[in-house]
Amino acid sequence: MGSVADAPNGKRPRISDVARRAGVSPTTVSHALSGARAVNAETRDRVVRAAVELGYVPDRLASGLRRQRTSLIGFIGDHVATTPFAGQMIAGARTAGLDQDALMVVAETDGDPSQEHTLIDRLLAQRVDGLLIARMFHQQISRPTMPSTVPIVLVDAAPEAGWHVDAIIPDEAQIAILACDFLLRAGHRQIAYAGTSDLSRAARARLIGVRMALGDAGVHLSPQRIVSVDSDAAGGREAGARILSRAHPPTAVICFNDQIAMGVMQAAARIGLRVPHDLSVIGVDDLRPVADALDPGLTTIALPHAAMGRWGMERLLARINGELDSPPGHLERMPGWLVERGSVTPPADR
Structure with a gap:
């Protein structure tokens, strides 16, 4: 690696110094190092090698001012x-x-x-x-x-x-459909949805996706199996208590996010239901380390x-x-x- 001492008079290397060592013009050096224009591969290699040997660093401030x-x-x-x-x-x-x-x-x-x-x-x-x-x-x-x-x-x-x-x-609808399809492939038909009370695009689109996927599979999602709660674990505990206390409780719950899913799992444990043996739960977010640390680990849809x-x-x-x-x-x-x-x-x- 070169240094300031490699430049003429021990000063900071300039683009002209690189050009002189590489045997090209300063404009070619600029194009080779910035990628702004096409430069012959052999020439670019020679320029890069000269810049490394001299310890040349482009002046980004000056370049930015020009552009x-x-x-x-x-x-x-x-x-x-x-x-x-x-x-x-x-x-x-x-x-x-x-x-x-x-x-x-x-x-x-x-x-x-x-x-x-x-x-x-x-x-x-x-x-x-x-x-x-x-x-x-x-x-x-x-x-x-x-x-x-x-x-x-x-x-x-x-x-x-x-x-x-x-x-x-x-793609909120795709995310909800993916969760539904996984439960349907596992054999679930008695499914509930623990949604959020937030009036967001995500809330609306995920509920639409759930209704679409279950409807296409011939699974009726009754109003009694849809709850809207705060988007945290406390809201999930509330959702779980409401869903699981009703006659003919579901075998699976799709949750708006992982925090709600965690609360649903806690609500199930409080009444002696085992996840996943008695109740399957799926979330959205892949909130780490929470999703990993739960026992059992939470199956979820990761957001990109x-x-x-x-x-x-x-x-x-x-x-x-x-x-x-x-x-x-x-x-x-x-x-x-x-x-x-x-x-x-x-x-x-x-």
Whole structure:
């Protein structure tokens, strides 16, 4: 590895020093190291070798000023960073940004709209090239007050009507159908749904998916087998108590999320029901380490948080770089996948 001492007069190596050693022009060095233009493979190797030998590091600030770019991307979440499964969105976006030499600045609002407005202003003051706006769970969000020229992509969120912006969300219907199909294949026909009282897009779409999948299989989901509770373990205990205390209790319960599923399992244990022998339970989220630590482990549908973060960053950078012919407004739906553990088994009477 070279050093400052390898450059003329012991100064920090410049692009002209690399060009001289590689026997090419400074413009060729710039193209070879940035990937901005096609360069012969042999020439690129010679330039890279010269840069390594001299210890040359490109001046990103100067490059950014020439391109009127900073290579900074702002990421604004509500409770994303503090939620284990949702935090994977940050990891996915961060690695996708680094793949293209973009650095991501993460900020959290704690769900406060006024704080979001302040953070947007501060990030724009730092001249970020674009913004990723994310939510801990799939919901619709309003358009923030900001210049329309700033590229934006929504992650785990959909725009309000009339706001044309690229966005990615989980395929909620597919996720619910996947959970239902797994229970149906196991032989369950007496199935209940423990949903959330939140009035979110995720809540509506998952219930639609459950009704669709069970209806297609000829399984009637009666109103008595649908409950709406808070989206936590306490809500799950309430849901379990209500569902399991009724005449002709179900053999399986689909839960809106893993927290509710945990509460349902606790409610079953309180009345002497064994999971999965007496009651099968399936959740959504793959909330680790909770889903792993339960006994039995919770079978669940994992949400594609990391993949959504990666898609969001790649889409945003493509917008910034002018690589997309279509105008903003594309809504991408990404499927979940089954994580099978030990909370589902065929019903005892099968």
